[in-house]
Amino acid sequence: MANRLSRIRLSRRNFMVGSATAAVAMPLVGARAGSQPERPSETIRYTAPVKLTINHQPYELNLDLRTTLLDAIRDHTGLTGTKKGCDHGQCGACTVLINGTRVLSCLTFAVMADGREVTTIEGLAREDSSLHPMQQAFIDCDAFQCGYCTPGQIMSAVGCVHEGHAASEGEIREYMSGNLCRCAAYPNVVAAILQARDETRKA
Amino acid sequence: MSKEAPAPRENMGAPVPRFDARLKVTGGATYPADIPVADLAYGVLVTSLVARGSLAQLHTDKAATVPGFLGLFRHGDMAGTQPPKFGVAASSIGPLHGDRIFHDGQIIALVVAETYEAAMEAASLVTAEYDEERPSAGFDTQGTETTPGAGASPLFGEDVHAGDFDAAYAAAPVKIDEHYSTPTQHHNPIELFSTTAAWRGDQLTIYEPTQNVTGWKTELSRQLGIDPNRVRVISPYVGGAFGSKGPMTARTAIVAVAARRLGRPVRCVVTRMQAYGTQTYRAETRHRVRIGAERGGHITAFGHEGWEVTSRPDAYVVGGTIATGRLYAYGSVATHVDLVHADRNTPGYMRSPPETPYVYALENAMDEMAVALAMDPIEFRRVNEPTREPIGGKPFSSRSLLACYDEASKAFGWSDRESAVGSMRDGDWMIGMGCATAVYPTNIAPCAARVQLMADGHARVQCGCHEIGTGIRTVAGQMAAERLGVELTKVSVEMGDSALPPAPVSGGSNSTASVCSAVMKACDAIRNRLFLAVSGEGAPLAGAANSGMSLGNGQVIAADGRTVTLADAFATLQTVLIEEYAEFTPKGASPQALKKLYAGQPEFRGGERDDAVKYAFGAELVEVRIHTLTREIRIPRIVGAFAAGRIMNPRTARSQLMGGMIWGIGSALQEETEVDPRNARYVNKDLQDYLVPVNADIGDVQVILVPETDPQVNPAGVKGLGELGNVGTPAAVASAVYHATGIRVRDLPIRLDNLLT
Numbered sequence: 001m002a003n004r005l006s007r008i009r010l011s012r013r014n015f016m017v018g019s020a021t022a023a024v025a026m027p028l029v030g031a032r033a034g035s036q037p038e039r040p041s042e043t044i045r046y047t048a049p050v051k052l053t054i055n056h057q058p059y060e061l062n063l064d065l066r067t068t069l070l071d072a073i074r075d076h077t078g079l080t081g082t083k084k085g086c087d088h089g090q091c092g093a094c095t096v097l098i099n100g101t102r103v104l105s106c107l108t109f110a111v112m113a114d115g116r117e118v119t120t121i122e123g124l125a126r127e128d129s130s131l132h133p134m135q136q137a138f139i140d141c142d143a144f145q146c147g148y149c150t151p152g153q154i155m156s157a158v159g160c161v162h163e164g165h166a167a168s169e170g171e172i173r174e175y176m177s178g179n180l181c182r183c184a185a186y187p188n189v190v191a192a193i194l195q196a197r198d199e200t201r202k203a
Numbered sequence: 204m205s206k207e208a209p210a211p212r213e214n215m216g217a218p219v220p221r222f223d224a225r226l227k228v229t230g231g232a233t234y235p236a237d238i239p240v241a242d243l244a245y246g247v248l249v250t251s252l253v254a255r256g257s258l259a260q261l262h263t264d265k266a267a268t269v270p271g272f273l274g275l276f277r278h279g280d281m282a283g284t285q286p287p288k289f290g291v292a293a294s295s296i297g298p299l300h301g302d303r304i305f306h307d308g309q310i311i312a313l314v315v316a317e318t319y320e321a322a323m324e325a326a327s328l329v330t331a332e333y334d335e336e337r338p339s340a341g342f343d344t345q346g347t348e349t350t351p352g353a354g355a356s357p358l359f360g361e362d363v364h365a366g367d368f369d370a371a372y373a374a375a376p377v378k379i380d381e382h383y384s385t386p387t388q389h390h391n392p393i394e395l396f397s398t399t400a401a402w403r404g405d406q407l408t409i410y411e412p413t414q415n416v417t418g419w420k421t422e423l424s425r426q427l428g429i430d431p432n433r434v435r436v437i438s439p440y441v442g443g444a445f446g447s448k449g450p451m452t453a454r455t456a457i458v459a460v461a462a463r464r465l466g467r468p469v470r471c472v473v474t475r476m477q478a479y480g481t482q483t484y485r486a487e488t489r490h491r492v493r494i495g496a497e498r499g500g501h502i503t504a505f506g507h508e509g510w511e512v513t514s515r516p517d518a519y520v521v522g523g524t525i526a527t528g529r530l531y532a533y534g535s536v537a538t539h540v541d542l543v544h545a546d547r548n549t550p551g552y553m554r555s556p557p558e559t560p561y562v563y564a565l566e567n568a569m570d571e572m573a574v575a576l577a578m579d580p581i582e583f584r585r586v587n588e589p590t591r592e593p594i595g596g597k598p599f600s601s602r603s604l605l606a607c608y609d610e611a612s613k614a615f616g617w618s619d620r621e622s623a624v625g626s627m628r629d630g631d632w633m634i635g636m637g638c639a640t641a642v643y644p645t646n647i648a649p650c651a652a653r654v655q656l657m658a659d660g661h662a663r664v665q666c667g668c669h670e671i672g673t674g675i676r677t678v679a680g681q682m683a684a685e686r687l688g689v690e691l692t693k694v695s696v697e698m699g700d701s702a703l704p705p706a707p708v709s710g711g712s713n714s715t716a717s718v719c720s721a722v723m724k725a726c727d728a729i730r731n732r733l734f735l736a737v738s739g740e741g742a743p744l745a746g747a748a749n750s751g752m753s754l755g756n757g758q759v760i761a762a763d764g765r766t767v768t769l770a771d772a773f774a775t776l777q778t779v780l781i782e783e784y785a786e787f788t789p790k791g792a793s794p795q796a797l798k799k800l801y802a803g804q805p806e807f808r809g810g811e812r813d814d815a816v817k818y819a820f821g822a823e824l825v826e827v828r829i830h831t832l833t834r835e836i837r838i839p840r841i842v843g844a845f846a847a848g849r850i851m852n853p854r855t856a857r858s859q860l861m862g863g864m865i866w867g868i869g870s871a872l873q874e875e876t877e878v879d880p881r882n883a884r885y886v887n888k889d890l891q892d893y894l895v896p897v898n899a900d901i902g903d904v905q906v907i908l909v910p911e912t913d914p915q916v917n918p919a920g921v922k923g924l925g926e927l928g929n930v931g932t933p934a935a936v937a938s939a940v941y942h943a944t945g946i947r948v949r950d951l952p953i954r955l956d957n958l959l960t
Contacts, residue, residue: 064320071319080237081230083442085393086475090890093393121230135228139220141207142858146672147227148394148442154228177897180890182393182443183672184865185858186898188207 050114054079055123063110069103070094072110073120081121081151085180092179095152095159096120102159121151124158133203134158137196138189145183153179157193161200166193208854213910214920218854219691222677223440223670232440235410236397236472243399244273245319246458246471247326250480254307254338254883255546258331265328266314271321275329276313276461278302284426284456289517291415291422291803293450293483294549296516299457304333305515306548307884308480313457315469338546340883341387341487341512352511352540355518359540363528365593366535372504375495379571383492383564384950385933386875387512387885388485389478390553391893394442396478398458401468407434407459410470412441414449414669415708416701418803426456436701444671445866446552447482449710454481479888483551484876486512486519490564494572500586502572503534509561513542514549523561526642529816530565532589546883552710554866555926558643559933563870566639566934567949570941579622580638580938581608581822592816600815601913603846604640607822610907611638611844615824624945632828632837635943641821641845641931644810645922646711647789649800650718651704652679654725655782656733658773660689660757664696668706668718673925674855675714681851682719682919686726688754689769704784707805712923715851716809717787719919725785732783733759736775743767743775789917815915819922821845823864823931827939834955838868838936840903846911848922857906860928864904867932869896875952 052059054077061076073082073096082105085093089107096105097119124132134157137143144150156179160166165175172193173186181189204210208218226232251258263275278299286297298310312329316322339346353361372378399410407429413419416436424431441448454471462469473481488511495504507527513519524538553559573583588605591598612618620636621627627634653665664683670676680694687694697703707717734749736742737759744752744761751762758766773779788796789808796806809817823843829836843864850856873894877886887893906928914920933951940958941947948957 064318066320067318074237075319078239079230080233080239083234083393084236084395084472086395086890088475088889088891090475091393121228125229131225131228138228139224140205142220142854143207144227144672145674145855145858145862146392146394146441146443147223147232148234148392148440150227151230173899173901177899180393180895180897182391182445182895183858184862184869184896184901186865186896186901187861187904188858189898191207 048111050110052110052113052118054118055120065111067110068106069108069110069113070105073105079120079122083148083151085149092156093149093152095155095179097155097159100162102156121155124154133196133199134192137192141188141192141195143185143188143192145185149179149181153181153189158200161193161197166197169194209857209908211853212908214912215850215908216681216852218852219677219681221674221855222680222696234394234440234442235399235412235438236470238399238410240399240401240468240470242467244315244317244465244467244469245322246313246315246461246469247322248310248471248473248477248481249312249314249326249329250477251304251307251309251311252331253304253333253335256304256333256335258302258304258311259334260332261312262330266325269316269321269325269328271317272325273315273317274461274465276457277311281457281460284428284460287426287453288422289549291418291451293452293551294514294517296453296549298453306480306546307882308477308548310453310457310481313461313471315461315465338883340878340880341545341547342489342510342543344545344880348544350518350542350544352520352522352542355520355542359520359522362538362540363524363594364537368504368506368535368537371535372493372495372506375503376498377575378493378495379568379575380493381568381571381949383490383567385488385560385563386951387487387878388553388874389876389893390445390447391890391895392443392445392447395472395475396482397470397472398455399468399470400459400462402463405429405433409434409436409455409459411436411438411455412444412448413438414441414444414671414710416667416669416699417705418708419451419455420701421803422451423455423459427459437699438669439699441669441671445554446556446710449708450483450551452481475890476888479876479885480548483549485553485556486550488560490561492564492568494568496572496576500576500578500583502531502587505533506537507565508538509540511540511542512545512547512550514547515544517549518542519550521557523557525811526558526644527561527565529592529594529811530640530642531587533593536593555643555930558930559870562642562930563933563951566931567937570637570934570938571947581612581617584608584640598815600817600915601848601911602820603909603911604820604822607820607844607846607909610909611822611824611842614905614907615842617824624942631831633831633943635827635829635939635941636824637935637938637942638822638824639931639934639938641823641927643712643819643923643927643930645716645817645819645916646713646807647716647809647917648707648713648805648807649786649788649792649796650706650721651784651786651800652718652721652725653704653782653784654683654722654729655780656687656729658770658779660769661693662687662689664694664722665703666698666706666718666721667701667703668698668714669709670698671709673714673859674852675718677855678715678851679718679722682722683726686723687729689757705800707800711807712926713807715923716917716919716921719851719921720917721785721787723918724787725783728783728785729781730754732781733772737767737772743771817916819845819847819924819927821927821931823935825935825939827936827943829940829943829958834958836872836940836953836955838902842905842907843928844907844909845924845927846909847924847927848911848913848916849920850908851921853908856908856924859925860906861904863928864932865896865901866929868901868936870929870951871933871936872952872954
């Protein structure tokens with residue numbers, strides 16, 4: 001039979017109050033609990049019209065204000081090339097370009113991208129559907145295995161080159177370390193960026 | 204040809220790019236959570252905050268007030284379904300089948316809402332009361348139960364032994380007796396775990412990343428009490444698995460029940476944090492290794508005891524003594540494995556489940572023994588190279604370990620290594636060089652495949668296997684192109700769907716051997732039909748002997764040089780398409796083997812189960828640099844030489860082995876899931892605090908594919924290598940760290956605080 005050692009009532013409130021002593025206190029839902037207010041508030045349920053330009057295509061969406069750019073792209077525009085790997089800005093799988101700069105779309109609310117130019121992996125190939133030099137280099141150098149982190153790696157690689165952080169192998173390794181690859185294709189990612197660097201600069 | 208696409212050596216195929224390369228670089232590869240489903244509702248899990256006890260109350264009122272809330276599924280809502288059966292299922296724990304809490308992070312509810320944001324909010328408002336009991340976290344906590352590993356699982360029948368270990372060990376002039384340990388690790392594939400369940404009438408479709416569509420179909424239908432033919436599991440691409448997507452977790456059935464109840468499809472993407480408690484993991488292990496040897500280096504006694512943590516209800520065992528007991532020419536062997544049951548989720552397969560911890564202990568001990576004998580560590584292994592394995596006295600079907608050491612040593616420059624500890628230095632950096640052996644059994648299972656050949660030279664391969672990043676889709680296509688003599692670009696390969704011919708679980712590095720053997724069999728049946736047709740009376744190659752015929756360049760070619768185009772050959776059959784369905788069963792399979800394949804319970808052969816021991820081998824040589832002041836540990840270079848029978852594609856093989864070695868570097872220096880001993884809870888549950896290698900951690904990684912031909916191993920002549928590359932790395936790093944510093948680290952991971960003196 002079960003010993004009845006303790007009967008603990010947990011809520012967000014006594015977690016906040018008692019977290020110093022209650023060994024079992026933890027948010028029930030890890031991913032976003034920290035950003036949520038103690039009590040549900042009507043204010044967080046507003047929706048807003050958001051105008052996004054993704055890969056030169058305009059989208060007019062009506063979104064829950066809490067919607068991340070990542071979820072807006074994946075769930076509301078159907079562009080699922082951009083991936084969710086952690087939702088915490090720790091893995092880089094969701095990397096997109098905003099006005100040409102690499103950004104973690106999971107740490108960006110969709111409303112923050114209103115009126116700005118978003119480029120995802122689907123928008124990288126040229127209009128004649130020929131591949132961007134970085135995409136071709138990833139194929140040539142086998143810079144992926146499962147392919148899940150690949151869209152983020154490629155967007156990050158393009159951003160890395162345009163930032164001017166691809167001068168040497170060491171610099172590429174450093175500036176590509178925000179993109180985790182659990183299959184560990186890292187040496188091939190570096191080789192691909194070296195291959196595509198000069199053409200990407202021109203692109 | 205390039206470093207990334209090495210030129211094939213003897214018995215190797217072409218290093219062609221992956222079939223799915225373009226899709227993967229354009230965002231076009233659809234992973235299960237990418238697949239669009241109409242009218243989708245979003246599910247979020249609520250998980251237990253205690254590790255042991257029972258759920259007393261679940262307060263859901265607030266959650267139900269969230270706009271968009273659709274439903275909450277909890278204890279009692281699985282009524283009418285069967286709890287999971289440990290095996291194909293990850294655990295026997297059916298979290299919503301009872302109020303019992305078996306581990307921290309156990310599912311206690313699923314909240315479903317119109318949007319992901321609403322579901323997250325509602326889930327955060329669910330509160331629980333528990334009747335809590337004091338949990339046991341693992342080793343060294345009170346209340347655990349220890350049971351023998353032998354016989355606990357069909358995969359681990361008995362503790363292996365040979366000769367009189369006690370006497371030989373007592374008499375040995377040189378001996379060591381040391382303890383080693385490996386930590387808890389989580390797979391952390393970058394793709395999040397997810398389930399999408401959609402019912403159409405009484406037909407259920409599951410979109411979920413899995414390594415086992417057929418097994419899941421049958422297990423899920425058993426749990427739900429419906430005909431297996433009403434369940435379809437679809438997993439076209441898998442975003443990294445490493446074992447984590449082999450066993451089906453309790454979530455799949457829960458989401459299916461929720462979707463049925465709500466009358467609309469439900470998608471549940473598990474948060475990274477929740478994955479630590481709702482998926483499987485590599486449990487921590489402990490080892491005692493005793494080695495006795497003669498002064499010349501011959502090992503006379505090898506003893507290996509292992510302890511593994513598992514959950515309360517499930518006897519998950521890896522039992523790596525099966526391999527360590529057979530690795531060298533020991534005079535005598537004694538082994539024993541115990542399981543320690545704690546209040547934890549059930550562990551599961553993680554890349555080379557038995558070998559990673561057990562070979563680490565053995566190889567670290569081998570290095571210590573070489574030091575005790577004052578021998579070069581590679582020479583010590585050479586002296587103990589066996590002609591037959593010591594347990595059953597069986598020969599090896601092939602064993603190229605010494606060739607691997609030779610090639611790796613040459614490429615690495617091992618001869619430049621100064622043997623004295625701490626003798627190599629570059630400025631502020633202490634240099635160490637170490638080595639270790641990698642070994643992995645060559646597993647194979649029954650497999651079915653359908654192959655079509657069209658008159659225009661196109662071919663289509665269908666097999667319910669899984670593209671988890673290994674390149675199986677590509678190598679299956681290469682096998683078909685080769686056997687049918689058609690261009691690779693004209694071959695298409697379909698995988699990842701339980702509606703396809705069944706393949707075994709993509710685990711144990713069996714897929715290339717099993718799938719290629721099945722594809723080969725189907726192709727050969729097509730060849731035979733064509734050969735018969737074109738050699739008949741009045742046919743284009745009348746009188747040609749079928750045994751001498753071949754297919755190539757879209758033609759049938761007779762031994763005498765006569766040819767006929769595929770189009771004309773098909774015309775003699777008055778068809779444009781030949782289709783063959785092949786069921787491959789490995790040598791030695793039981794009469795029920797095929798039936799079990801269709802039932803999702805594939806029977807494995809190979810390894811040490813056959814007349815000869817079938818293993819793949821490798822040698823890994825590592826250079827470490829340790830900063831004299833900070834003790835920062837860097838690995839500027841690592842060389843691995845591996846022999847694994849026929850290499851279907853040197854490009855994908857190299858990538859897998861390279862990725863494996865980098866996994867090994869992570870295992871050696873970084874990875875550990877911290878377990879809070881007070882409340883049996885994982886602490887570092889995200890990718891910020893669970894350290895895995897990043898690009899800047901990795902230096903030069905050199906992979907050498909050593910030619911090896913092994914016709915005995917299976918029809919395709921292929922040994923698996925996906926789980927070979929990571930096996931030797933941690934011990935090689937430990938060896939190099941010792942060589943640099945004189946500090947022997949026996950407990951992984953090796954971090955700079957281990958090296959402070």
